[in-house]
Amino acid sequence: MSDKLTHECGIALIRLKKPLSHYQEKYGSPLWGFTKLYLLMEKQHNRGQDGAGVACVKLDVPPGEPFLFRERCVKTNPLDRIFKTLQSDYAKKTASGLIHPEFADTVRKHFDFGGELLMGHLRYGTSGGYSLSSCHPFFRRSPWPTRNLALCGNFNMTNTEELNSSLIAMGHHPIFATDTQALLEKIGFYLDEEHEDIYRFLRSRGLTGTELSRRISDDLDLARVLTRASQNWDGGYTLCGLIGNGDAFVARDPAGIRPCWRYEDDEVIAFASERAPLMTVFDAAAETTSEVPPGHVVVVKKNGAVSSAPFTAPLPRAACSFERIYFSRGNDLDIYAERKALGGGLADQVIAAIDHDWGNTIFSFIPNTAEVGYFGLLHTLRERRRDEVKKIILDASRAGTLDEAMLDEVILRNWPRGEKVVSKDIKLRTFIGEEGARNLLASHVYDITYGTVRPGIDNLVCVDDSIVRGTTLRKSILRMLSRLNPKKIVIASTAPQIRYPDCYGIDMSELGKFIAFEAAISLIKERGKESLLNEVYQLCRQAVERGETENHVRKIYDSFTADEISKKIADLVRPRRNIAWDGPLEIIFQSIANLHAAVPNHTGDWYFTGKYPTPGGYRVVNQAYINYYEKADGRSY
Structure with missing residues (x-):
């Protein structure tokens, strides 16, 4: 993360x-x-x-x-x-x-x-x-x-x-x-x-x-x-x-x-x-x-x-899926397999994002917990490419067009390439008091491996295990990756969009800090639907007062597809200042279906779907929106 x-x-x-x-x-x-x-x-x-x-x-x-x-x-x-x-x-x-x-x-x-x-x-x-x-x-x-x-x-x-x-x-x-x-x-x-x-x-x-x-x-x-x-x-x-x-x-x-x-x-x-x-x-x-x-x-x-x-x-089992995506140590035999499956579940979206341009794409990960997901993605991509190559060989063989040049250029050299593009330095001591200087120091926690990407030629796909606030992407990682001058940057999250607060152990209860929520609010305002914000506020107040177990915050997202929100997230996290790179940026998120396929025994997904396992969760999500609307900082529980 x-x-x-x-x-x-x-x-x-x-x-x-x-x-x-x-x-x-x-x-x-x-x-x-x-x-x-x-x-x-x-x-x-x-x-x-x-x-x-x-x-x-x-x-x-x-x-x-x-x-x-x-x-x-x-x-x-x-x-x-x-x-x-x-x-x-x-x-x-x-x-x-x-x-x-x-x-x-x-x-x-x-x-x-x-x-x-x-x-x-x-x-x-x-x-x-x-x-x-x-x-x-x-x-x-x-x-x-x-x-x-x-x-x-x-x-x-x-x-x-x-x-x-x-x-x-x-x-x-x-x-x-x-x-x-x-x-x-x-x-x-x-x-x-x-x-x-x-x-x-x-x-x-x-x-x-x-x-x-x-x-x-x-x-x-x-x-x-x-x-x-x-x-x-x-x-x-x-x-x-x-x-x-x-x-x-x-x-x-x-x-x-x-x-x-x-x-x-x-x-x-x-x-x-x-x-x-x-x-x-x-x-x-x-x-x-x-x-x-x-x-x-x-x-x-x-x-x-x-x-x-x-x-x-x-109660119905709702074991925390974040445990498997991120929190627990990855050397557990089941968790390792699940994280590989989460990475593999991104393959279709990644292939579409690079337009099957295997030979001109570098695959990497944002350290360190995303590494196993990266292995899973690379493994699945190589399987997909192998199937493509098999079909090309069979078709060319039947047509009599298979020759050495085709083998070299179309088949043997055109495979997914993995590189250690991003590395994390030891924690920098941000002892300087001035806020701007501290932010500058924090932006150098990560570094890049120079020469791994051919400028203007290679796409760069980086796997992250989850994107919560998008702050590090915006302030550090994307600025750093842009120095490699790739043709396109794709950030692929093995977790779905985090849309709702958690109140069962993870410290993320302020809605306004979620990049997915920020994106949805931006889309609402762009499309002139601000009245929805007050409507949801009134519904949330009523739900909290009456003890209702309904998540009214879901209405904020209902007007948009997941792809629309992902595109807006990419726009929001894209650095605007002091950056020369102007290539396309795409943010990809895991689907809910692929999450449950990869992690079948940990069905707790309320931070993605808004479906809470206890009444307290619904009170917290509605209170979180009330706090956001009233501009009240702090946890909602």
Whole structure:
């Protein structure tokens, strides 16, 4: 994606099934689980760089000693900083003789993260700011282990205000900070009730002391807690929770919008936002991993028992397609194939754009996440050219016109050519304060490979995985590509036009910033249909006030074909100043049909189609238009 876009967070949870001494004896380190947590998080660093946090619960800690620990950081390279800090603490205690690594009990006693239950979070901030107070995991503490809760997640709730109102109605005094805080208090309230119900039942039967505490821990039903807490939740989420007694849970939204995978063997059960990290870190085959089912909570009890149960009413599956197009790591076997298919799906449009001029076209990509799509496009184009060549040879052979000149000029030399035309330099430090100078520096983040395009002869086709705002195209990439002086520039997006806001995890909720919306508005004004803008505004206000689940913003696009909007986008992103190149520019977008053909199991496409999986999505899209019309900045949820 050439535009900078903050997005999905990453989660990791590890529950060791053996005592630390087992891992010391087998792997030579009592910190095997701690190291695996770091690796799981490092392999998902693409999912969050605004902050990181880790938590640990130690099992069966004697009274008087702490059992729940947390470390968070929002500085540059937060993941490295956290683990370096913890490793330094471990090394100092080892050097002082407080910890003897060969004796796992000393590790468990003196190292905060020498425990059996570990959780990590990588954050991209979409709400709540970027301070340490907004960094997961969130804590809710109590002297009772079964009332302690550490919570992290990859999610956005569309109805945080409603959740806070429900807390007020229950007698709470919530701090209006983030949706995480709202969920923490909601789950915490029902965790307290669950604890209190069990406590009073057992006390009535004469249990006291450690036996009472043990029975509360055994009887605690986290699936019931989540079922009660999740009433009226609206959003996309994967939640991970640690309870102070050693229980843990992982819950996924009922539409499967946010991803979550699990792996289990006789030594560990682990969860992550993506499958490939689990496979890499645990050297696991794909068939040994599985998705957490949508609308289910997986509970790991302190005794190691694992169960999965539904906790909320099911919804039609709407797993986020952007996960497959862009967010997740491309080394997952299915995602790699899907991204190649997305690139291949552009072939017909690309061939038309270059008018079958194979020999005078260079194919490339805008780094780095579009590379696999580029491979897929090039593979499909070569297959198409092969079919053409086969037909030419057969026709010429039948006509008796096949000769060496035809073989050389028409067949052998006229194949799709791929080049590394665009490269991305290390991030430039835009320390200069003046805005124009900063923009100038930002425009040099990308660079070109000179000599790859024959000036005035070759078309240049560049694959991008998605175009959101078009800002980088306009300010940087197209200016840079024009220096090669191609005959024509074609930008091919493996994603369809992004027309509507997301409210389930991706930070793109302001309609006016979408280049597709900007194009549609421009066309409306050019054709004298400004009255439609007020009509949609009134409909959106009415829908928000009445709680209607209809997307009225779709009317903005209904008057135009996708091709008309694409042409207007090309006009809007074309640089106007200080550019000598004046050749044709064409922007191509993936079709919805080809998207679903390439990514059949991730049907969540609301940012392209406006079809939202929950009522909150419709409220957000209508509110986003109200904000645009009223010139109100900020998120619409």
